Amino acid sequence: MSKHSSSHRRQRSATGRVRLIGGRLKRSQLDVIDSPGLRPTPDRVRETLFNWLSFDVPGKRVLDPFAGTGALAFEAISRGASDAWLIEQQPKVAALLEHNAERLKVADQLKVTKGDALALLAAPASYRAGLVFLDPPFHHGLASSAAQLLEDHGWLEDEALIYLECESSQPAQVPDNWTQLRCTQAGESMAFLYQRQPSS
Template sequence: MPNNRREGFVRIISGRWRGRKLPVHDVEGLRPTTDRVKETVFNWLAQDLYEAKCLDLFTGSGSLSFEALSRGADSVTMIELDKKAADQLEKNRATIGADNATIHNTDSLKFLSQPGTPHDVVFIDPPFRKNLLQDVFSLLEENGWLAPHAIIYIEAEKELGELDTPSHWHLHREKTAGQVCYRLFEREEA
């Protein structure tokens, strides 16, 4: 049977590695954040990113993680279940010399089920139509993964409508692009 999967790349838009293209394996369900959406998101995050400790759940291509590091984040912890995608993240990390990136080849919910350390910025971009968001929100809060005033980015299918986030997460920005709705929440201490 022929392999019809194409290999692609993600581009780092700005910062230290501006213009670098990093290879991405074509994995089922992988939807790298488009450059247009990524540019908007990182404009929103501009003041909050410098020296931030970031957590990227359902990392996929690493597009958000590598962009954050390029723009001055202190560190990024990437969680990716797919072995091929995680291996490519590791190769890309080594290629650009991102020593402040850690990659865990595991399930995001399993990872969040353990006691965590507070993160300043969290990227949540789960596979669509898997109903994972509520569990992610609960585990982030219950296990200490969020800094008191964390910024939480959520990318989800537009059809979900309004999200049932914890009451002390306040919607700061929201936009749609095609079938994707992306939002930025600011957390206040509960």
């Protein structure tokens, strides 16, 4: 099958769209599909997050271990992040992320890996991020485990910023050297912005 026809097949599998809200890709649409655990971050929460980040995005290396729609990483690229690594376990979702990157002409800045985020983060870091989006599927206790793996295996720059989204009924535990900068709640979702302080 040609790359062209494969791209069209992935496009036909899309069941919805997410709109980017700022930067050079503002108003661009990401194709998304229904998939278990896929929970796009609402526009209002994304807008709040990037208001929090303000001028901290340009030049950042971004890690999105539970990419889903990829909206947060694409938004960061749109606003000047240097590059982003997205990890996604669902093959169809990962393929659609690659399709969106090609369609929006950011494939040279955005790497997609199909795999299990916790397994990848449990290995020694192959990438050091200055900005991390930690937004795993709810009700599986993944956020606390992922946060500790990021810290333990060297995935974070010294003063990395970490956005973490978790369910209010199951607050995540984060490493002691992560300082909470911001917090907001929308429905059952709690959203936090942390900054890592280098361990002494």
